Amino acid sequence: MENKLSKILIFGGTGYIGKFLVKASVLLGHKTYVYARPITSLTPPSKIHIHRDFQSMGVNVVHGELDEHDKIVALLGQVDVVISALAYPQVLDQLKIIDAIKVAGNIKRFFPSDFGIEEDRVTPLPPFEAVLEKKRTIRRATEAAGIPFTFVSANCFGSYFINYLLRPREQRHNVDVYGSGEAKAVLNYEEDIAIYTIKAADDPRTLNRVVIYRPEKNIISQFELISLWEKKTGQSLNKVHISEKHIVELSKTLPHPRNIPVAILHSLFVKGDLMSYELEKDDLEVSKLYPDFEYTTLDRLLDIFLVNPPEPAFAAFE
DSSP states (O other): OOOOOOOEEEETTTSHHHHHHHHHHHHTTOOEEEEEOOOOTTSOHHHHHHHHHHHHTTOEEEEOOTTOHHHHHHHHTTOSEEEEOOOGGGGGGHHHHHHHHHHHOOOSEEEOSOOSSOGGGOOOOHHHHHHHHHHHHHHHHHHHTTOOBEEEEOOEEHHHHHHHHHOTTTTOSEEEEETTSOOEEEEEOHHHHHHHHHHHHTOGGGTTEEEEOOOGGGEEEHHHHHHHHHHHHTOOOEEEEEOHHHHHHHHHHSOTTTHHHHHHHIIIIISOGGGSSOOOTTOEEHHHHOTTSOOOOHHHHHHHHHHSOOOOOOGGGO
């Protein structure tokens, strides 16, 4: 039986979660390709640095646009697995990737850009629901095309939301609490999300399945997170409650796209959508699939923040 590692192509590899996916792919021994926009005089220095970082790791960076169909088809012929980490504004552009995969005909697995809430099991406020409906469109198009897939429900990016909820770099005395503060969420370290995803790429158990990232020690409420942080820092934070009514009203009155983050906060931390459904015996939970991988618990992740808080990256929520 052949155990050769798949060659992996990542779209959106220079984006937030994409960077982690690329590094995980290289770390786990896969020949790794990234399809990225060409560098121009308008390319931010941070993106140029990422490109150089990838090249130093041996990543094959191919420059192009998503509408360059023939170029993408040719590149697909060199790889086995396609992972999309395109950001929300480009969700429906994945239809172009699906079209190219159909033409190429050789892709063994496609991971569309989910990496969040399990969209087929929740119904959030309208602005967030519209986002999820676009993601569902990509899922249904993948299934209809007969493309082998794995759908990833990674829940919350741990560093991202710890930065957003606690603002550790700002050393604030006040902390916002959305709703009651008691709804349970799931916060997973981005590096772990990436490792789990790459592990799933060659795993026959995840073929044509949804994989849910819900490790037991990463399930936490806002109150529990704040309490844990207070114990680690020795400080006492003043909790400023933002009512569900106010959040719902903002989701109705803020202009698009500013209404989307508000609706996401409601879904995750007020309504508790991440834990609104029970895992059934046939569900694939990632920490059970890979029990030998020592994932980063929230307790350990907060220790990382104590020593060197990662740079925040929540511009969309501001």
